[in-house]
Amino acid sequence: MKTKDFYVLLIRLFLGYIFASAGLCKLTDGNFGQLIGPPLLIAQMAKYDLLLFAQFIAFSQVLVGFLVMSQRYSVLGLIMLMPVNVSILMVTISQKWTGTPYVDAVLVALNILALLYEWQSLRFLLLPDTTQISIPARVNELFPNIWWGTFGIVLGAMAGLFGAWSHLATLVFGAMAFVCVYINVFTFKSYFLMEKIILALSGVAILTVTFAFQLNRLVPFLLMGSIGLTLILLLARTFIHRK
Template identity: 40%
Template sequence: MKKFFIQGTSAFLGFTFWGAGMVKLYNGHNFIQWIGPPWLVERLVEFDLGLFAQFIAICQIIIGFMLITTRYKLLGGIMLIPMILNILMVTISQNWRGTPYVLTGLLAMNIFVLWQYRNYFKPILNESTDFPKSIQSSKTWIGHLVWLSGLGLCLASIWVSYQNLVAAFVMAGLGLLTGILSFKTDQHFTQTH
């Protein structure tokens, strides 16, 4: 039950930020999301910060994809801390009501996910390369490539959204499914070798 809750929390955070990034870059902002603002890129273009806004959206997509597929939830969770803190500072400085509380909740959820992996931080903090066997991974290079191809499909769907929105949605869905199923590739290749 605890593992399911951790995976669910990671997937929720991932969907939140993956969707927030995709909606900013999709044609007409036609994508599923529950936090915004979807118009961030257009608004920041007025201040010559359009490229920066696109960079933020791409980072949200990548971090969100790491978390929603749960393959790289530790790395995604670490990367999500500065992302949330930056967004939080912007919302506080702009006197947005409610949003800082939502972001604080998301930050707390992320810290909860990271707390489950606290043993991973000991070698990092000690700058040691000796990882205990209990935290060594059974992930394969093929699985990593499958996951990366899923991320690539999601990113490519942004361009496709300007040509055909339905095809873009299908690509994004297939990309997400590919990323999630990358674990199956690991299982297949570790069992056959």
């Protein structure tokens, strides 16, 4: 896989995971492992008679996150994610949260980069007189399989729907959704060995955070180990395979 294709794949997986897990965490009142907050958003907004709105926001994050991770529907998910991303950034700036706006600004930048990667397919949105566009999008050329990504979206949606009733069901369906999207990622046959290891480690990191409450003391070792090794291999991948 070309270097640009591989790094944008990692961006899609990262962005999709961040928002899917954040939504599932909100829907379970903090009982689903994730990396960004606030986990108790629904309970906080319910005080102002905004319960349904808060649940809608959280479920939207879940759905958009799994669309981005699915590869098959990543372009749609990235377009939908943009206003969500920018809105969150504006909230953190207006609330004067320390440090958080910088993190959200990075997420917005990654969102823009992932969309620019598909410029040949999307430029007609900004340049309506464009006579030639690339169809299918680059991501669909690399990952044409329809089923695994779709299964991931369906299972992720089910996890979100179960959020208010069964934290265990949300955990199980959410984990299965992550597994499905990674099976789909591995349908691409032409990875370098190093790329396969990096992707496998990123999957381990995701499942480690997902089951953080169950793994307990093992989390720091598994998470830091997988992230540390991933960064080392990414640097090696960059210098060894530069095309």
